[in-house]
Structure formats: structure tokens, C-alpha cells
Amino acid sequence: MALSPGWRVFASFPMNRYVVLWKAVRSSGFPLFPWGHCPWRGTGSLLDPKMKAFLEENTEVTSNGSLTPEIRLRLLTPRCKFWWERADLWPLRDPYWAIYWPGGQALSRYLLDNPDLVRGKSVLDIGSGCGATAIAAKMSGALRILANDIDPNIKSECF
Numbered sequence: 001m002a003l004s005p006g007w008r009v010f011a012s013f014p015m016n017r018y019v020v021l022w023k024a025v026r027s028s029g030f031p032l033f034p035w036g037h038c039p040w041r042g043t044g045s046l047l048d049p050k051m052k053a054f055l056e057e058n059t060e061v062t063s064n065g066s067l068t069p070e071i072r073l074r075l076l077t078p079r080c081k082f083w084w085e086r087a088d089l090w091p092l093r094d095p096y097w098a099i100y101w102p103g104g105q106a107l108s109r110y111l112l113d114n115p116d117l118v119r120g121k122s123v124l125d126i127g128s129g130c131g132a133t134a135i136a137a138k139m140s141g142a143l144r145i146l147a148n149d150i151d152p153n154i155k156s157e158c159f
Contacts, residue, residue, distance in 0.1 A: 054091070056074075058076075058080055058082055059074045059075055059076055059077075059098055060076075060077045061073070061074050062077060066100050066105050067105040067106065067108070067109040068105060068108045068109050068132065068136065070112070070139070071108065071135050071136065071139070073130050073135075074098075074130075075098050075099065075100055076098035076099060082095075096151065097128075097129050097149060097151055098130065099130065100129075100130050101130075104130065104132050104133055107136075108133045108135070108136035109136075111133065111136040111137055111139075111140050112139060112140060115139075117140070118137045118141065118142040119140060119141035120143055121142055121143060122143060122144040122146075123142045123145045123146070124145075124146050124148065125137065125145065125146065125148065126148055127148075127150070128147035128148055129149060131147045133147075134146075134147035
């Protein structure tokens with residue numbers, strides 16, 4: 001799909017520029033879920049049971065120290081084993097999904113503070129990482145959310 005002039009790079013502030021992605025998807029005429037529903041809804045966790053056990057053992061559920069204390073996430077923290085290990089000892093690629101990055105915190109906070117931006121709408125969270133922005137969209141009243149990331153170990157989630 002070629003990018004049309006309606007798509008903008010939103011590197012500048014104020015933060016409401018992040019909403020350009022939603023407006024671009026909405027105005028493109030391309031439905032977020034062309035089949036009318038999320039294909040994975042109701043199937044439960046998409047994670048392999050071994051992967052789920054590994055994540056539960058090596059990450060921590062926390063809401064401390066972020067811009068969104070109302071969202072609890074499973075993250076890599078200083079109390080976790082692999083925080084202190086060399087990267088080549090990790091059994092998986094770099095766990096970008098296990099860090100609540102500042103950009104994701106800012107966008108999540110913005111959605112929570114401005115729920116009218118997503119209320120009743122479909123949201124596509126590209127490069128979702130830990131999924132916080134998708135969670136914030138759900139908490140703000142979005143009807144359909146697809147959280148997508150490129151990490152082959154973490155599947156896209158739809159809720």
C-alpha cells in the first residue's frame with residue numbers, strides 16, 4: 001500500500017499529532033477489520049504455554065514509575081533475572097516488548113486523558129511493544145483494538 005499525502009510523520013509535538021495515525025487509517029477508506037470482527041477474539045491467550053511460563057518467571061507485573069499507574073504491565077525490571085544478564089544469554093531476541101518506552105507512556109497517558117479520541121472507534125496499535133497503548137485505548141472506550149508488533153515470539157492481540 002503506497003502512503004498517500006494524508007499520512008504524516010508525527011515526530012513533532014504537541015502530542016495530539018499522534019492521533020494523525022488514527023485519522024489517517026479512518027480516512028483512508030481501508031477498514032481496520034475488513035471482515036467486521038477480530039479474527040482472534042474469544043480464543044484466549046495466543047502464547048505457547050512454555051513461552052507464557054517463561055515470561056511469568058522472568059518478568060514482573062508492575063505499575064510503578066510510569067506515567068500511567070492505572071495500567072499494570074508485565075515488564076522486565078531490575079528485580080528480574082535477565083535485567084542483569086548479558087544479552088547473549090537471553091533465550092529470545094532483545095525483549096523490546098518488556099520495556100515500557102517513554103513514547104508509549106506518553107501516548108497511553110494522552111489517550112487516558114482524552115478518551116473521546118478513541119471512544120467507539122477501532123484502533124490499530126503498530127509496534128505495540130508491551131501493549132500499553134492498546135490497553136489505554138480499551139480503557140478509553142475503543143470498540144476494537146489490534147495490537148501488533150514484529151517480534152515473532154509475541155503474537156498480535158485483538159480485544
